[in-house]
Amino acid sequence: METTSPVAPFTLEPPDERHSRAPEFYGFVAWTSTSVLFVLYVLWALLPDEYIVWLGVEWYPSREWTLLLPAYSIVLVLLTYFVYFAIAIARTPSFSDPNTFIDTKAHLPALDVNQHLKHADPGAIPELYDIPIRMVNRVVYGPHRSRNEMRPSGESSSKADKVQESPKTP
Secondary structure (H helix, E strand, C coil): CCCECCCCCCCCCCCCCCCCCHHHHHHHHHHHHHHHHHHHHHHHHHCCCHHHHHHHCCCCCCHHHHHHHHHHHHHHHHHHHHHHHHHHHHHHHHHCCCHHHCCCCCCCCCCCCCCCCCCCCCCCCCCCCCCCCCHHHHHHHHHCCHHHHHHHCCCCHHHHHHHHHHHCCC
């Protein structure tokens, strides 16, 4: 039986030593090398040339790079954000595309069975599915009207409409 503390429900045994401690060492090396590189960068940017030569450094980049490196890195970060935003906008479907409101995970009702009559039984549990967009439009905007109903009377724009309006001869 494992011993536990009255205030903590977990065991008071030392941690398992089987896991690798490599991430700790990698983190320490990354932190140390970043700190050393930052100190060298600041010394290169601020020390006069005589001190750098006195330290034994024969060649080093021009001092204008002390401003260009941070400026280029900021521009690179901003350009990355811009490119990702542009890719997202380019891959977004248009408003008229059905993919804007239906995806591959949509659970639409079967077309061969009237879903509304299936729930007439008082003990039936309705099946969960997404409401088709045509039904949503019918409820929100009213029943579908034909083109002739939308135009004022007597106006027709297409040849097919005129053929439908022409009287039949016996």
